[in-house]
Amino acid sequence: MVQQNTRFRHLRLMLTGMLMLVGLGAFSPGMAAQDGVEPETTVVTVNVNLCIDVGCTELPEAVAPADGVRIDFSDDSTADGVGTGVDLGSCVTGELEPGACAIEVPRIESLFVLLDATTVPEGFAVESNPPGLLLDASSGEPLTAPFLLFPVEPEPETTTLTTSILLCVAAGCTELPEAVEPADGIGLEISDTVTGDVLGTCVTGDVAPGDCAIEIPLVDSVDVLIDERTVPEGFMAEPNPGQAMLDPTSGEPQTASFLLLPVEQIPPEEPTVVPTEVLEEVEPTLVPTQAPEDTDQTVSALPDTGTGDGNGSAGLLLTASVLAMAVLGLAAIGVRRVVGRAEV
Structure with missing residues (x-):
């Protein structure tokens, strides 16, 4: 009796093992197919923080999350050497959690993540221009795009x-x-x-x-x-x-x-001097008078004047008269010259 029970137990175990093998064979093709399917999209999470203290690039306590910042996604992959620029959507920080938002995008080699500078909090700015990141989303692995906004010194007025x-x-x-x-x-x-x-x-x-x-x-x-x-x-x-x-x-x-x-x-102001015309003094010019050609003529050679005794005294008198007339002539010329100068 004991042998019979043992035989049935072995038979039951064999049947159970066969059923398990059949089940595994039935499910294994489906499992293999599931493992062979690659995801067509990937998730990109964007974090935007404000630098509020020294050391914000290293210390977590030196940053604060920035909500309300819009992030745009586009396909920057090239087709025939030209970027397609296809719009892949957008998100706004704070929707997922403080300072963060996420979006699902296709698996592409070049994903451009652009921060909308018009939505940045006042007094802050992103250092890069344009304020964007280029990511490789072809692996299908989740991606993270971090942005750090620095304070901007206002221009003095x-x-x-x-x-x-x-x-x-x-x-x-x-x-x-x-x-x-x-x-x-x-x-x-x-x-x-x-x-x-x-x-x-x-x-x-x-x-x-x-x-x-x-x-x-x-x-x-x-x-x-x-x-x-x-x-x-x-x-x-x-x-x-x-x-x-x-x-x-x-x-x-x-x-x-x-x-x-x-x-x-301080030197005093000097009086203004008006220049006057300086009159040039002109020296009188002596003009010789015409003298007789022969001053040695005797009285007998001169016209009869009705005077003289015919000797040399008459000749001397005539010569003195001629010289006197010459001097008077020179004096007259000098006077006329002086008068002319006075008129000038």
């Missing part, structure tokens, strides 16, 4: 202008620091050189001895008008207003310095 007023108290004050002293209580008006718009006023000594400061727009040059009523006695602002050239693109505070000189060191 104004700058600080510090104006210094110094007094020249010793020789060499244009070069030697010990030859100048700060001047407090000087009223200043600063204006734009180009437009003439008044940018502000200040009084020296407000921020430091001889200095005052105001906030001004970014301009290339300013005119500094000194209130002469506030200038110390014995000094003068020259010229007034003074002009200072600035460098607004440097991003640094601007400075302008002016030196007040003692009044006695």
